[in-house]
Amino acid sequence: MGFDKFGRKSFTSFTKTGKFVDLLAEGKVEGTVCKQCGAKYFPPRADCAKCLSKDMDWFELPKKGTLETFTTAMYAPFGFEADAPYTMAVVDFGAGVKAFARLAKDFSDPKIGMDVTVRPLKYDDGQITFEIAKA
């Protein structure tokens, strides 16, 4: 279902976690949690790698995490050229939950360890993603 709408350009059309895109449209960035063993996953998974259960629920990412690392790409791969330069980063929410995304375009002077949050982002062409902003 509709996963080709995810990101600047999606390489995957169908996934059982396609609801992620609908949740983004509702303003939520969510991962999945295993109903059997409680393992949390971000990005979301439809199946649990720890106990092999298929019974998963959604959970909202914490509001605040810390910037673990980042890089500003001066060149972009094929299909992303118009966006360069852009900064990609990893956010650590603690308890083993992290997220990888771009920093918001207006995110100035990123520093490792600073407080950040993630939020949905809609592009003009209808694509939808999430980005990292200052908390």
Add this chain to the structure above:
Amino acid sequence: MAKDVAVIGVGQTYFVRGYEGSIRELAFEAFREAMQDANLTTKDVDASVFCSAPEYDKQRSPAGVLAEYLGLVPQPTFYVETVCSSSTVGVKIGYSMIKAGLHDIVVVLGFQKMSEITSAESQERMGRGGDIQWEAPFGTMMPAYYALYAQAYLAKNGLTLDDLRDVRVKAATYGQINERAVYRKGVKPEDFDPNNPDAKMAGPVASPLRVGDCCANADGASCIILANAEKAKIFSKKPVWILGIGAASEVVNMASRPDFSKGIQVAKAAANVAYKMAGVGPKDINVAEVHDCFTIAEIMAYEGLGFAPEGDGKQLIREKATYKEGKIPVNVDGGLLSKGHPIGATGGSQIRTIVLQLRDEAGPMQVKDPQIGLNHNIGGVGLYGNVTIFGRD
């Protein structure tokens, strides 16, 4: 330290930009050299393994086509892929087939003709060696992935941009004396100076990595011929024995990785297995080839292999300990940075360098009297880790 499987022949093409021939002709060059090295005819070969990263070639299932061109039909053949570590994994599989008694002599051939697509297309394909569902939609590429590690190292481990620069200067020292390398020029510290208008290495690629921190794409092929002990004694005056093989995998998504300032975990896991199997430790290694696709990767390799304590890899480059005359020479053939990185051929090229070193045939790159050598070959962004340990007869 069992001596059951030996390398009896090695071959490698010149690594070049824009090879003027097809992949089968490229493969033939490395194969012919290795066959002559081992003094074999095609009838002596029992099986072949071909290794590359898919998507660069228009040819689907290349093993059959290449086996035919090398005269290795009707012997069994197949294809193996772990992106940048494909041909080291090919050697591992060849080792396993011989050890299992299936075959006596196996040819492992790694190849890549990267120049068939543009640099931007190449970046996109390599970026898709990461997670295409959750990461590629952000516009990822290999330099950016490794830059995430580099940034964490700069912030937490006291690593400096000058340390990274000095890894590149070392690589170029040896790239200049390796006639098979794609980048034959020297690199000076001032080439990284952002205030120097002629600084060819200073341009930003993915912060903090600069042009000079990144390896060069190249076309090339490598060939490693393996034999059991009986055949090794017949065909080789200087067999080089495989003493230890270690391999490991890591989660692909950056969001699932442990602390970035602690480096790439697969190298440690693979090294532990290889050291244990060989019955040796980091201090016993006399010459090493590590996967320096980016300068930061070499620093992380020093730590992953136990040549330096965790977080302290920078000391080895500061002390010049990894130069040819140092206590642990690393990448004295120019490494991926200067020799070039034709993805599928890289592991075999590293292994060829170690074999030549252990046979005292490395020419101007020769390290003094090495007994034990190691290759460290990483596929993807620390996705597949492979460490192999070799010893002389």
